[in-house]
Amino acid sequence: MELSLVNNLWVIIGTFLVLLMQGGFILLEAGSTRMKNAGHIAGKTIFTVGISSLVFWAVGYGFIYGEGNWFIGLSNFFYGDASFAGEGLSPAIDFMFQLVFAAIAMTIAFGGFAERAKLSAYVVFAVLFSALVYPVVAHWIWGGGWLADHGKQDFAGSTVVHLTGAMAALAATIILKPRIGKYNKDGSSNDLAGHNQVYTALGVLLLWVGWFGFNGASTFGVEDAFFGFVILNTQLAAAAGAIAAMLLVWALTGKADVPTTLNGALAGLVAITASAGFVEPWAAVIIGIIGGLIVVGSMRMFDKAKIDDPIFALSVHGTVGVWGTISTGFFATPELSTGMDWGKPGLFYGGGFEQLGVQIMGVAASGVYAFVVSFIILKVMDKMMGGLRVSEEEEIIGLDLSEHGSYGYPENIPNPNDTKGA
Template sequence: MNTLFLMNSLWVMVSAVLVILMIGGFILLETGSTRMKNAGHIAAKTILTFSIGSIIFWAVGYGLSFGKGSALIGFSNFFYSGYDVKGLSLSGAVFFLFQLAFAGISLTIAFGGFAERAKLTVYLVFSVLFSILVYPPIAHWIWGGGWLAEHGKQDFAGSTVVHLTGAMAALAATILLKPRIGKYNKDGSANNLAGHNQVFTALSVLLLWVGWFGFNAGSTLGINKAFFGYVAVNTNLGAAAGTVAALMISWIMMGKADVSMMLNGALAGLVAITASCGFVDTWAAVVIGFIAGILVFYSIRFFEKLKIDDPIAALSVHGTAGVWGTLSNGLFATKELATIGKPGLFYGGGLHQLSVQAMGVVTCAAYAFLVSFFLLLILKVLMNGLRVTENEEITGLDLSEHGSYGYPELVKLETKLKAQ
């Protein structure tokens, strides 16, 4: 094995570890953004569903995504052995692990739409179905040599493949599960079911921000010309611009510097720059992130007006920002960096790439939503509903689903106070 092969493999292995560590960031994000009575449940189901998703991706998902097949789906590499070599530049086992991590992140995003009201059994079964029927076809279309790849669809690290796919599954879940108890009043006004730990949420954003360097820069799949450094710079600029923009717009519109909106802006900037981090100039990365920060503010308000209860803003952060990030390539992709597809509108490419990006957004979003909705609808019938009972939801999923509480000391204190 030559040195370049080993160095490429080492770099992508480190990146895969960073992406898997992002699961920890999502645990803190979801627990911090929801109520205390569900904290242990959310942490546990995230680890469990990632484990299930890993096994299913090994058995079936990887072959469907990256196996040899048609323009629609792959048909080889099921029950992945770990012995093949990815071309001549990268270990096949490392590439597999890297792609498994991406599939796991998309699944975790999808489950944001289930938060605080779905049965644990629904999480378990949908983990299997999502990892076979929802994520792999889209990954194959864009990254596995499928029909969108043939059209030159640009998605450097997954604004569409990972984020939009997960967000559309989350949308299907929020619609079928309906809002949490107490979220909306009879007059349609919304109550703020505030998350219990804003420090957790802030720390989660920092962890995700760091993990995103593996997510985006690792997608170079090698160290050639150290291009991963350029991708990392664009990633950081997009996140920073999204943070500033979301804080500014919330301050202007609400009169207060809203912390949760600022944090959502950071994540929106990261999601948006994910599709374009390897295709655009640094100034464009700032613009893309800044617009994402503004969009996420209005998107959260929009979904709330529609009475779509999205506890961790998955639809806005991963959906709306994912759409914008994907489309932005059709505007800002440069002639020098557009190794896939063509340059964007502002670089002499006309509307061609923008139309390809739009086609990819519409088809992938529709597929992920419709398949997820149909699967969940079937589960709703077969499993006697997707949602826990009203009493279980009020009690909290820590106790009702697991028989233990994420914060046992506070349960003891509450019991003592009631007794007095």
């Protein structure tokens, strides 16, 4: 079998795995929120993947990879390259792989909308985020923009996907304000617990498996079986993150909290995403451990600041996304970073502070852009649409009924048409 065919097969398998991560997000988000919003969580994920796909086809890919300038690409709109692969990767397969990454960023952003945003807000913001926010950051780093010129390292998207989505989620959370009943007048917090930890755990496991496509297929080929090394680093970081988070919350509270352990695994995955192809396995373990510890502190920090984040998107994808990106500035090896012609070695390998400085600059610029533009978009939407948040009555009833007219768990809701003895 020709090598080019195997390369194309591996990347399309990776594409399927990344798309399957949306199923993981459905279970994670539905399980982490209340039963009255479960159907809404599932449904909005599907239609926003549809919206982001069409927008990416129309303009997103062109803004990222089209011929343009340091800021944005300006060609290849309404993508339709039907050429065959030849010796390289099929243009259509490459396009599909990039598309599912854009859809993941969109899903992360919507974590900041959970349990209180109008359905129309999802629709409009999905279009604008997919056109004006994600593609710009992706162009800067992956599409030949100004951060690429500086050698910024982001192997599979700790910044491009996770931090960008999280900063949009932060903007939404600030504008929408906390859910009803989350905080008391004295500033104390109430636990609006999710309704199904089994769903949440299964969602994390699906995401974990999907991440092997997310990181592993970012090698864009099977030469030297390097994708196996990337997957090994991914596995070790996720495992280390889960254990570190569990042990820390156990030490702090006396209980091995299940949601925190699950978020620790996700933190390890997010942390290694930027560095999976640049670091040695022992470093992947350290990166995952620190990610797991950071997520515990970050979850508590946002809660004390009265920033209501039901899905913990800000901590898992935002705070840990920052750490994951910066970590390459410490741990990137000369063989892997320079051998792939992507940046320079990290501080611990004699590279000095140069790569670390580039990583910090990239995080700051990308995070500020994603937050500011998302905040402006959402603020304008809030004014023009008469508010982004559902009414108090609709929020109490739940978005399943108020936005969709049916419950995700209809058998648990009394049916007025039922008659005793019927």
